Structures are given as C-alpha cells and as structure tokens.
Amino acid sequence: MPGRPRPGEFELIGELFAPLAADEPGALGLLDDAALIAPRAGFDLATAVDTLVEGVHFLSSDPPFDVARKLLRVNLSDLAAMGARPRVYLLGLAVPDGIGFDWLRGFARGLASDQARFGISLAGGDTTAISGPACLSLTAIGEVEPGRSxxxxxxxAGEHVYVSGTVGDAALGLRALRGEDLGLSESGREAAIARYRVPEPRLELGMALLASAAIDVSDGLIADIGHICAASGLGANVEAARVPLSGAARSALGRGAVEIVDLLTGGDDYELVFTAPADRSDAVRAAAARARVPVARIGTMTEGEGVSVFDTANARIAIDRAGYRHF
Amino acid sequence: MPGRPRPGEFELIGELFAPLAADEPGALGLLDDAALIAPRAGFDLATAVDTLVEGVHFLSSDPPFDVARKLLRVNLSDLAAMGARPRVYLLGLAVPDGIGFDWLRGFARGLASDQARFGISLAGGDTTAISGPACLSLTAIGEVEPGRSxxxxxxxAGEHVYVSGTVGDAALGLRALRGEDLGLSESGREAAIARYRVPEPRLELGMALLASAAIDVSDGLIADIGHICAASGLGANVEAARVPLSGAARSALGRGAVEIVDLLTGGDDYELVFTAPADRSDAVRAAAARARVPVARIGTMTEGEGVSVFDTANARIAIDRAGYRHF
Incomplete structure (x- = not known):
C-alpha cells in the first residue's frame, strides 16, 4: 500500500535476505506471497512470535549483529521451553529512515551466523518503513513430538523447581550499559553486557529434558515461576541462596551494588525454569549433562498460589514487583 | 525484558485475546511460550507475515475494528494468492501509550468478526510497548496441497493475465481520506474508503483456481504483474481498457480527478492477479463463477521483460513509477 515511495525493498531482499533463505526450499527464494513448509510426519509445529522494539528491548547503540541474534534467540528460547527443534523463521521488520543499508547488512550477518549455529533458515518476511523506533518481529517455527512439550x-505440587545457567546477569548488563557503576571487573562487565545483548537459548537442554512444566526466563525468574504457578493452579517456594549466580553477580551483590531481589526479578536471562517430580532428579541431572548446561534445584511446587522466596534463615523475602512487564 | 514496568499484558491477553484462541487447542489458551500446531496429513503449511504501521499503512483515525480486519486480511490475501485455506494466525503487537484498552477492545472485536467469517483462530502472540507509532505484525498460517500453489x-509466455474484482479503489479511498475532492458521490466515496480500510481477500477464488502464477495486488497492479514477470523471466502486455474499474473510479477518471495511471499503480487493492494458459480460459471462468468473484482478462505474458501498458489506440502508456514501494 502507499507507504513512502522509496526504492530498496527488493534490493534489500535480494542482497541481504535471499541468501538467508537459500537452504530452505519452502522459502521459494522469498519471491512469493507465502512460504510453503512441508511438515515432517509425526511432528507438531511449535510457533512463537516475539517483537523487539528499539529503545525498549534493545538500545540504538547495540551492534546490529547482536540485535539480530537477540531477535532470533528470544524466539528460539520460546521453542526451547517447548522442547522443540528449530526449523524456519519469518521476519516482520519496520525500520526508520535512520537505519540504513549498513545497519541492515550487519543485522543480516548476525542472522546468518546464528542460522548456522542453530540449524534454522529464513523462510519469509516483510519489510516496511516506520516513523519511529525500529520494530522487529520474528516468528519461529520448530518441530516437536506431540505430547512432548x-x-x-x-x-x-511437590515437584522440584529447577533453573539452568545463572540468573540476573542480563539485568546487570543493562544497568552497566546505562552507565551505572556496579563495581564489576572489566571482564565481568563485558560478560554481563553480552548476556543482555545476546542470550543463549537452551535448545539442547529443552530437547533433552522430560520436564512437567517449563518456561524461559524473560520477565524475571520470580515472575516466570509465577506464570507456571498461575497456569498450574499452584504456588512455589524458592530458596534464594540456591539460585545460581555468576561471579559478577555475586561480586555486585557482595559490594551492595545490587540486591538479591534485583537479580531474582531482572528479566532477559532466557534460562529455562522447569519442574519435575522428585523421583526424576537423576534424569534431570543426566539431561543437563548431555546438554552441557548447569542446572540447579531452587525450590518446590506447593499447594496454594504465588511464589514465596526465602533467605538462608528461612525468612520470607519481600518481592515488591514480581518482574517487569511489557505493555 | 525490562520494558517500562506497566501492568496490563496479562489482563489484556486474558480478557481480549484468549477468547480469540478458544477454538484452537494448539493455542494452549495463550498460556505457553509457543503454540503447537498439528499439521493435517497431506498438506503443506503456507505461512505469510505482513506488518501494518500507524501512519504508513493505516491512519490513526481509522477505527480499530477496521485496522484489525485489515491486518488479518492483508495476510489472508497472501494465503489466497497461494491457493491456501486459512487455519491460524499469530500476532506481534507493539502499541504506544496513547492506545488504550478501548482501542484494543475494538481491535479484538474486529479480529473476532473476521475469525468467524474466514474460519481462522488466533494461536499465539506477543504484545509490547513502543515509543512511537503502533506497529502491528501478523503471521498467517494456512493449508495447501503440495504443488497446488x-x-x-x-x-x-502466451498465457493470459487476469485480475479479479476492480482495481484502483483503495488508492481513491486513501486520497479521499486525505481530503482530496475527487468529485465522488457520497456512496462512491464511502465504498472507496471501505476498500482502502478493509480489503477483501480472494480466498475462495484462490482455492478454486488452477492458475500458473498468482500474486495479490498490494504494491499496485502494474508493479505486482512486474513481480510475476521478474520471477518468471518474462514480460507482459496489459490493455488498460480491459482493466476492470468500479463506477466510482470510472467517474473520477471521466472527471479528470485521477488518471488511469494512478489507478493502475495504486496499491492496496488486494485483488488477485494471475496467469493461465489460453486453453484454460473456460476453467478460469468456471472457478470465478464458483467463487462468485468477477475476473477479467487484461493482458498476455510475453517474452522479454517488464510490463507494457497500451491504450485503446494501441499506443504505449508511460508508467513512471510502477507502484509504491515500502521501505
């Protein structure tokens, strides 16, 4: 429809995006109105969509290579939480005048890099203009056996609650990027920023696990456990001291630069939180070893509702806000 | 991740969007990280994504009921061009503070209305904040037999070129909305605005046709025929006088308020343009009758490249810009 008449979409698609679709026959070279995905017999398709907005989910100064990887990975993290294997993705990009071909080339390079790493191809998309912040939407499609998610x-009730990796680093990274002095070492600061900019979707772990319930940590650890509680009609007890923290997070905590609540409610970690019956703890450990991802038991599902967090003295820690919420 | 802390996403999902997903078991009540779509045996999945940006693809003053239907329909139009039957869709909504619950309720009502009409369900989505114009992305998924698209x-070369319905009305509607006096009757003006605001995806026609190549008219009739030419390595001759026009468009043309080129290059009509061998013209007519959509033959595919448009004296009409292009 009549957007601003501005050449470029076809050149853009041909030069930057068509190469990303070359390995997926169903992408039809990005020439057609839709991609045609042939489902593999015996699998359901897991489909997730996430949108990153400039100034909300990434900073204008973030390298486009990293923005692309974050966009892809936050969606892959959703597939991980469903135990699905990535297959294709579609892009919906609304990009302002200020973002030119160079930025988009870096963005396409980030996608190419992660496609190779995660075994996924571009299958289709749409690019358009916007008079405002860049608005980048991605739909990821993966395969999963029916009933496996x-x-x-x-x-x-009674199931153990686990989390992968470490929690709170992305929130530290964002605060560091915003100029806060957290007293981190240079390498700790860089690692935290890297976690904010480029999450690590726990795909292998998601596929290896046989969990009861799972979610990825995007709103914040406590908020996301709260989503499991709400959906399951249960509560959860979490022991704060069991929540795995990075060296940088422990150091910021020790120095008083952050509080434990900041780490437990910070978003964007994209670790997996999941529950499993107590008698499956060996299987959980074996799956984590297979996926080469550390996993820690941090609590227990309970009757009741809401997430209760306890310190080492078994006193309840007040959580004022259970995690940031988008709109 | 840390967007502005603002309550509402879960209420929004529960009250407005979960009801739209009630008929699709794979939507999982919008509670999970991804939808799980069980493919029907023997069908490919056609997947399309289109984004509408406030101020570019719709006007802030457009009723949200219509914006929702436009967002859904531009994607359904892509499925129509692939001969696919709609099944589910996912939403990626970035919405500024200025857009409140009432607007979104109207938006959800528009979706509900069109879901019933087109037999499609919401399966998943994402809502977030944006400091700028609303950016609304939709991924539509349909079913189509392999090889049928x-x-x-x-x-x-030699195939006939057809178009459904009438062409140029959406461009007239946009000009009318922008305050241009096109000398239209009140009913003609309203009809043109309705075509701009709420396109009619030609799904039945797409499923009934056995065309060789097809595309929906979004960039403009000539530009979209040009896409078929480019992809097929061919040219096309179009006879302007054969292009079907509405009464309103003919009247604006007769009065000199628009030129034929404006109608041939105006976007947003969402009619189907398609080609078929000459010996299939009876089958084309039969499919159009079955779908109850008028179809007109407007030209012929040729060797060479590009779209040549001729007037009734067989003189070539210059087309300066082959259609608006987004970004």
Missing part, C-alpha cells in the same frame, strides 16, 4: 499448566 | 515464477 512441558506446558506451563502441567506442574504438580 | 501458483508460484510467481511459473508463468509462461
């Missing part, structure tokens, strides 16, 4: 509603 | 690259 650990749905949020499937947790049971 | 009329790809853009499949046109052959």
């Amino acid at each position: 650990p749905l949020r509603a499937n947790a049971a | 009329p790809l853009r690259a499949n046109a052959a």
